[in-house]
Amino acid sequence: MPSTALLTDQYELTMVSAALRDGTADRPCVFEVFGRRLPNQRRYGVVAGTGRLVDAIRDFRFEPDDIAFLRDRGVVDDLTAEWLAAYRFTGDIEGYAEGELYFPGSPILTVVAPFAVGVVLETLALSVLNHDCAIATAAARMVTAARGRPIIEMGSRRTHERSAVAAARAAYLAGFASTSNVEAGRRYDIPTAGTAAHAFTLLHDSEAEAFASQIATSGKDTTLLVDTYDITQGIRTAIEVAGPELGAIRIDSGDLSVMAVQARDLLDSLGARDTRIVVSGDLDEHSIASLAAAPVDAYGAGTAVVTGAGAPTAQLVYKLVEVDGRAVVKRSENKRTVGGRKYAVRRHKPTGTATEEVVGSQCRPPEEPHDRPLQRPYLVGGEPAADLPDLPASRRHLAGCLVSIPWDGLKLSAGDPAIPVTMLSPTS
């Protein structure tokens, strides 16, 4: 993999330069990633991207070319160039599991390292987490809205070509069934899906020829896209060509709730009772919810999921909270940020329903029955921790978390966080 070390804001490197000169570079520090609020008054956020970040930190090396560029630009001096050349992340990172829920103030990621070692990860950590958490949160809301029906992620074309791969991963983590993105399928072992576009029908001299060709190659269990010309005729042609064993039809335009009912009736009347109906076309969590009563078997979601459905970034920040064991905090109006390293647990009723998140600053919350600690090691002395969960495990973890929050927390409407976050400090 190419180095990730230049995916960095210049000021991190100028700060390292100055800190190396003035002797503060080695001060023991704690940095934390958290969100001050949930975008669009959502009721929860989904942690995603930490697994990618661990890999990206492993690839965070300043190569000779990188350093030559920084020297040429005058960003760093000789002393700093030497330090960068030797750079390996040697600190500790702990944080919430992928698939965990988070709320305003949740300490999603904690980086414990000397100042210079930790500060250079700021941009990379935030880029990965702000993107992946935004997508996973939007995707989880769609999964809730789909009420068990599978959703195919097909938004690659509506986002940057590399974001698309990470977005497919985040959507799968959140419960999507599959992705259209082939690279995501390979890199993260996610099921892939996709059969044909309108272009394939237009290429052929008739819709029937296009359908026959697709079936000859992919078999009758394929999905035929029936809305290139007239949907009713398209469905008739599909069944004429494939027979009632046809796997599925896809409708990508029109009023999907109306079209789905008509398509189901028509398919049934043609004896194709097991042929599934897949709908796509600018679906978001709200339009998916509104299709709950329609005879739809699966959804294809694109633009909305890869752009975070109105919240394309999770707005997480990376803040220095402790220097030499001393809590530090920026003073500014309207930002009630608490300094100090945080320790977080989630409290639950005996039934398993979550009631609150308790976050202690420089102190561990007093233990109560049914508490669940929320932080786990990711890197220890720069080395990946043992037993990092894989993507399917994280996916199951999120499904369990969503069952545990109060019912109101699953509402799609704007509102308060599903559970409150209580901040404790040693003096409180």
Place this chain on the structure above:
Amino acid sequence: MPSTALLTDQYELTMVSAALRDGTADRPCVFEVFGRRLPNQRRYGVVAGTGRLVDAIRDFRFEPDDIAFLRDRGVVDDLTAEWLAAYRFTGDIEGYAEGELYFPGSPILTVVAPFAVGVVLETLALSVLNHDCAIATAAARMVTAARGRPIIEMGSRRTHERSAVAAARAAYLAGFASTSNVEAGRRYDIPTAGTAAHAFTLLHDSEAEAFASQIATSGKDTTLLVDTYDITQGIRTAIEVAGPELGAIRIDSGDLSVMAVQARDLLDSLGARDTRIVVSGDLDEHSIASLAAAPVDAYGAGTAVVTGAGAPTAQLVYKLVEVDGRAVVKRSENKRTVGGRKYAVRRHKPTGTATEEVVGSQCRPPEEPHDRPLQRPYLVGGEPAADLPDLPASRRHLAGCLVSIPWDGLKLSAGDPAIPVTMLSPTS
């Protein structure tokens, strides 16, 4: 560079499979990229990303590992695997110059190739253009709002780590002065900027020590961030430490219009009349416009620019418009798409003001004085065309285009496209 060939939706490969088997794979085709509308009723779009796309197509090769994965998954058969292994894009691509304006229906990119050769580029082309056009359009609106004051792009942390690099490029194309993203600086030779975060002040035992350290390393022309504690005291300390030769202060919080006036007064009273004021903190085109009367010297923009300021994707589509010289088009309500290869010119008054865009389907618009043809070759027989403009040239091109549209076109409010697009067909 890693191959870009798997940054693709699976259905492109299944279509290639079927088309190779049924003999349609070699049919001469024309695909076009265009937008049906401008997001959020903006008045223009900015073409960006085509330069990146040319590079990505050069790296579009199916490597043995890629093909093995596709075979294992059952996505392609042996015949297709062989075809993919030999794949090189051998067609022609022409399109609008980077930095050109576009409107609903503008044929931004035209791909002329046999079906299979052209269809596999769909996702990659759309990913690159949908992302970069969205960012460049948002950025251009901010540049207009800034009225000549420089804007620093500092949004890397709020978007995917690789998108961040492309976003910095698109923002620079649109007229931003610099970026915080070091990789963008290296890869695209964009000026970089950045001095220190609040963490640097918090690291030190006092604000004065932090400022002194930064000045010792970066010189007095640096920018000191003065709002970690109390802004007024921060400015006093900055000038005490640096003297009135201090390059700039940065304010990242509070009511920026009020703070800028107070900061200017204070700086002037301290004799620091040439010390500039940089403001940042969730600035978008509207907040930048509202600061026009404030004594601000430069803006830092982050979240809004990298997320497209409310329109994170340009909503461009990639459509098959011609097969074997015959215009083709999907029939569906509310999508007045015209088939056939398009030829586009922009009409102007003798004064140079643009009046309309004329797009001929399978015909060239009749020539008029002051017409400017809008399409230029990018790839000819798969090889990059001569004289592709570099990024600074594209940046100047956009600046010229923005001068040429009617005044109303520069309004930030929602409205009609700045100029109408007239579609001509051979029969009209």
